[in-house]
Amino acid sequence: MSECALPTTLPAWLTRLEAAHPVGIDLGLDRVAEVARRMGLCEAPPAARVITVAGTNGKGSTVAMLEALAQAHGLTTATYTSPHLLRYNERLRLDGRQADDATLIAGFEAVETARLKGEPISLSYFEMGTLGALWAIARQPPALAILEVGLGGRLDAVNIIDPDVAVITTVAQDHAAFLGNDIEGIGREKAGILRPGRPAVLGSTTLPASVADVATTLGAPVYALGEAFRREGDGEGWRFWGQTPAESKSLVDLPDPELPLDNAATALQALALAGVSLEAAACRRALASVRLPGRMxxxxxxxxxxxxxxxxxxxxxxxxxxxxxxxxxxxxxxxxxxxxxxxxxxxxxxxxxxxxxxxxxxxxxxxxxxxxxxxxxxxxxxxxxxxxxxxxxxxxxxxxxxxxxxxxxxxxxxxxxxxxxxxxxxxxxxxxxxxxxxxxxxx
CATH class of the missing domain: 3.90.190.20 (Mur ligase, C-terminal domain)
Structure with missing residues (x-):
């Protein structure tokens, strides 16, 4: 990306980013981590609590339900997701509202200044967007930041942030050109978001063994669907049962969010592990109102x-x-x-x-x-x-x-x-x- 005058509109910025890097998807953390260090993003977490969500399917619905549940419990939130459907602004939500153009432009400008400070560093479209979003979140740190991994896990730009709780929704074959066709290998890549001593929430009963193996090696406490937490029933009136190191929790007569119930149970368990004491009325209110464009x-x-x-x-x-x-x-x-x-x-x-x-x-x-x-x-x-x-x-x-x-x-x-x-x-x-x-x- 050249050092010419910076764009002044969001569409112009996005056009610039499209052409900035030799390839669209460039997995690896060295470049993005160095720019993050220059931006000061490694000095402190971007929020009081961070939940990172990875997986082949179910990430978007899990993030949406985490956001709705957190807000129903009175928490300030920031969510970063990808890709978007109609507007780039969908990728960053602050307290439930899409970020405006000015916020996104300010983030891009901060990244651009940092990447040119010293030896210039080339960043991909996704890396620029991730760093810009993290910068915007950190300006007014919320009680909870929910970060969706774009592809894989271990080498995804989101993984420069250490989460308090890491969620893996599902593992299936996809993106073979980048992740291969070995399901155990894909599981290890997804498990790259786990951290030593930090809870790992596993949201599927059919995850490859490699995911739990990575958690064991790291000493990350595992909370697995069907074991540490579960959901019973389908549709209206289903039940959640989960636990944290401090307490067990049961919620009954929950509404159908019209999103996968395994993901709903996973979101509830992750939020509880992030320090939120789940209240039945708040959970019912959140799950009854959550909507996610493009998912059923x-x-x-x-x-x-x-x-x-x-x-x-x-x-x-x-x-x-x-x-x-x-x-x-x-x-x-x-x-x-x-x-x-x-x-x-x-x-x-x-x-x-x-x-x-x-x-x-x-x-x-x-x-x-x-x-x-x-x-x-x-x-x-x-x-x-x-x-x-x-x-x-x-x-x-x-x-x-x-x-x-x-x-x-x-x-x-x-x-x-x-x-x-x-x-x-x-x-x-x-x-x-x-x-x-x-x-x-x-x-």
Missing amino acids: QWLGPWCLDVGHNPHAAAYVAQRLAARPCAGRTVALIGMLADKDADGVIAALAPAVDAWVLASLEGERARSADDLAEHLARQGATLWHRGDSPAEAADWLSARLAPEDRVLVCGSFFTVAAVLAWHQAAAPSAGPTAGHATRSEEAR
């Missing part, structure tokens, strides 16, 4: 979910099966070329009657024609091949019966495009897309 998000008969690997697709199919409709279920799907299309289609197939395919753009794009070949191998019913998610949505919307429903899935890009399409058709629904560059650089 219903807009009339349209369901939007960013699931893009077989594990996530299986969960979506399960939720659809539990909510039958009188008509047909049509999947509008667009995927990136490095994702497991066969696995996703197979996982969704039991819940889908017909398919509409959408081509995506960009260097990792997959065409509708390519997806059609995967569908044909599984004998699925193909209705249409769209040049884009918006074109596919236009075509499909004109052919739906009143009792039909649509699942939009396969990629953050696909969901973001259809969400923007929907908002353009219904302006009162909210703001349309903006600052949408690099929305899926770590997915």
Whole structure:
């Protein structure tokens, strides 16, 4: 990144960051840790308590529920997540509100000053964003910062911060180009966020053994789903039982957040380990109101979910099966070329009657024609091949019966495009897309 005049608007900054580093994803902590040191970010934690969340699936919903639960208990919060759907501002939330452009620009300026102080250091888009967000959080340290790992764990930029509680939601195969296909190796990478003596919350009963092995080696106390904590029941009226070193806790008659209940139980356990005494009324209020765009998000008969690997697709199919409709279920799907299309289609197939395919753009794009070949191998019913998610949505919307429903899935890009399409058709629904560059650089 050159030392020319700095941008003055957020879109200009994001354009600059897109071209600043030779590669979009550059795992490793040496460069980002040195810039963090120059910024003073290593001198003190960015918040009174920090929870870091890693995993293949379920990170976003766990973070959203942690934020809602913490606020319901009266805590000030900051959350950092990635990627975003429509606006870059979604990535940083301060007390439940998206950061404004000025806050994000100030963070980028602070990072830029530090990286050029002494020997210049090149940073990726994600690294710049992470450091800028941490700087903004540390300006007014909240009671709780919730940080989502972008990819992997051990070498992710978020891992420069030592968490008080580390959460690993799930481990499955994804990002093979960066993490490989060895599930035990992927587990070790995710477990790189664990710290000696700090609680490790394991939010799945099917994690590879390598995760617990890393925790044991570090001496990190393990709180595992199904052992140290559990949830009982499904839907409305489910129950949580968990523990901390000081107490056991049971919560009954909890509302369905319409997000994975394993992730809800994981969020409750992590918050308790962060020092919050869980109050039943506050937990019910938080779980009843939490919403996460792009995760089983219903807009009339349209369901939007960013699931893009077989594990996530299986969960979506399960939720659809539990909510039958009188008509047909049509999947509008667009995927990136490095994702497991066969696995996703197979996982969704039991819940889908017909398919509409959408081509995506960009260097990792997959065409509708390519997806059609995967569908044909599984004998699925193909209705249409769209040049884009918006074109596919236009075509499909004109052919739906009143009792039909649509699942939009396969990629953050696909969901973001259809969400923007929907908002353009219904302006009162909210703001349309903006600052949408690099929305899926770590997915």
